[in-house]
Every structure is written in C-alpha cells, then in structure tokens.
Amino acid sequence: MPPGTDPDKASVARMYDAMLGGSHNFAIDREAVAAFTAIDPQVRTLARANRAFLGRAVRFLVDSGVRQFIDLGSGIPTQGNVHEVAQAASPGARVVYVDNDPVAVAHSASLLADNPDADIVDGDIRRPADILASPQVRKLIDFGRPVAVLMITILHFVSPEENPAGIVAAFRDALPDGSWLALTHATNEDRPDTADAVGKLYRSRATSPVTARSHDEIHGLFNGFDLVQPGLVYVPLWRPDPGDRIPDRPSEYWVYAGVGRKGP
DSSP states (O other): OOTTOOTTSBOHHHHHHHHTTOSOOOHHHHHHHHHHHHHOTTHHHHHHHHHHHHHHHHHHHHHTTOOEEEEETOOSOOTTOHHHHHHHHSTTOEEEEEEOOHHHHHHHHHHHTTOTTEEEEEOOTTOHHHHHTSHHHHHHOOTTSOOEEEEESOGGGSOGGGOHHHHHHHHHHHSOTTOEEEEEEEBOSSOHHHHHHHHHHHHHHBSSOOOOBOHHHHHHTTTTEEEOTTOSEEGGGSSOOTTOOOOSOGGGSOEEEEEEEEOO
16 A cells, blocks of 8 residues: 555545456445445446547547647556557657556556656646646647647546636646647536435545536536537547447436547
C-alpha cells in the first residue's frame, strides 16, 4: 500500500479498477462496488462501456491529427490505456496521465518506466496550473500544436463549489486552436433516484463524492469547444464501432459522452 493511501476509504480509482475486473484494488473497494451493484446491477457493464468510449475517442482523435494527450483522472492502468491506443495508431504519440490516487500513480509509473513518450503526474484536477506547469507536461506536450485533454468520468467528482466549469476553462485557455476535449460525466437526467443513491454511496464510503449533472449542465462544460457529431449522448451511442450492441434503452447507461474541438 503506497504512502498516502487511506485504508478506511474506498478509492474511486480502485473501485473503477474493480468494476473493470482489475486486480489493483482492496477488499474495501470491492465492498463498495458490491454496494454500487445493489443500486445498479449493470454497473460493470457501464464501466466497460465508458472504457470502450475512451478507446473510440482516442482513435477518432488520432485520425483527426492529434498526437498529444493529457488524460486527467486517468486511474489505475488497465487494458486499453490511452498510450496503448494512441501509440498503436501513431507510434510516437505522447501521453501525460494525471491522477492523485497513490496506487494509480505508483502502477502508472511502473508501467511507463520504459516508455519515453508517456509519463504520469501526481496531481489534482482541481489545480490546473500545477498540472500544466509540471515537468512531465512541459517535457512531453508542445502547446504550439493541437492537444487532446481527456476528462473521462472525473468531473462528477468535482463539487459545484470547486467550479468544474472553471477547471475546464483553465485547461481550454492553455490549449491552442485545433485542440480537443473529450469527457464523460454521470447524469441525473433520466435516473435521478439512481444518481442520488450512488451519490450517497460515494459520500459515505469513498474518497470523493459524486455530483451527477443534467444534460444542459454537462453540455455547458464544453463552452469554447464545438461538439462533433453525434453531440453529447449516452456513452454507448457515441460513434459505436461496427458490431457494437446498441442498447434498447440508452438512458440505462446514465453517463453522457462527448468530444469537442476548440475553434476556429
């Protein structure tokens, strides 16, 4: 257990690892996931759908000419990491991961030790200036060229008082035109009771609370970015791959996904 780990609280990064079937989690994390599953039996399916979106979005961004990525709240390395997807499509693509969970940082550092084009920052999304000024970002990211910032299931861990729109704006303003934002975010739009119950679970058991938001609130986070088709949609509906199963009730996947480009 790395220094700084709270053994009495489930970690959102380790919970996500457990949802995806990973092994870098503790009993307390698995217990929290079991409680989550009691609220929503398809939570693991939702986690896999969110992870699949990440892969589709990164491939889309590489096809759009992006060769630099900052993955905020990257979590514990598992199959289909951003650098794996991006560098498979474009060798030499550069990726900086950012997380403040000690286990996520330790495992990421170990995984990336021999990769000169990827690194991990021990940082908090709530302090954009610290992340942007970090040695890892300064070394790997050229802000004279397009950059993709990824905020995958991270902003719903930012409370209203912590100003999520201001956080996005800080990263947006550091990016050159032609850069991108990809995000997913839990919503209370169609399943408010589920979102409320999950919020209570995370407040009582985990290191970070959850604030689910409406479609309009999440859409507003893209201020300064032009959403590409199909816009802000439930996560399995964003540019599914051929053969992907499209759910009959997409709102059962109560996470919105979108990708936007900074103009002109």
